[in-house]
Amino acid sequence: xxxxxxxxxxxxxxxxxxxxxxxxxxxxxxxxxxxxxxxRGIATGLKQAVQRSRRTKGRSKLQSxxxxxxxxxxxxxxxxxxxxxxxxxxxxxELRRAFGD
Numbered sequence: 001x002x003x004x005x006x007x008x009x010x011x012x013x014x015x016x017x018x019x020x021x022x023x024x025x026x027x028x029x030x031x032x033x034x035x036x037x038x039x040r041g042i043a044t045g046l047k048q049a050v051q052r053s054r055r056t057k058g059r060s061k062l063q064s065x066x067x068x069x070x071x072x073x074x075x076x077x078x079x080x081x082x083x084x085x086x087x088x089x090x091x092x093x094e095l096r097r098a099f100g101d
Contacts, residue, residue: 029049030045030046030068031045034049035072038087039088039090039091039093039094040094042069042087042091042094042095043095043098046065046091046095047095047098047099049068050065061099062095062099062101066092066095069088069091069092069095072088
C-alpha cells in the first residue's frame with residue numbers, strides 16, 4: 001500500500017454506528033452533554049436518567065447506569081484525553097456513592 005493511500009485510509013470518515021445505537025437502542029435516554037459534566041454531575045445525571053427509564057436492561061439501576069458510562073469510556077478509546085478519562089473514572093465512584101453502594 002502506498003503512503004498516500006495509507007494516509008487516506010486513516011483519515012477517511014468512518015461510519016459512526018455508535019450514534020445510531022445510542023439513538024435507536026433499547027437503552028435509557030441520556031441528556032445531551034452528560035459526559036462533559038463534573039464527576040458528580042455525570043453521576044446524578046445518569047441516576048436520574050436510569051430512574052426515569054423503563055427500558056433498562058441490567059439487573060439493577062446501578063448496573064444500567066454503569067454500563068452506559070463504560071460504553072462511553074470504551075468507545076472513546078485512545079481519543080479520550082487523560083484528564084477526561086480521570087474525570088469519567090471518578091464519575092464511577094460518584095455513581096456508586098449516589099446509589100448507596
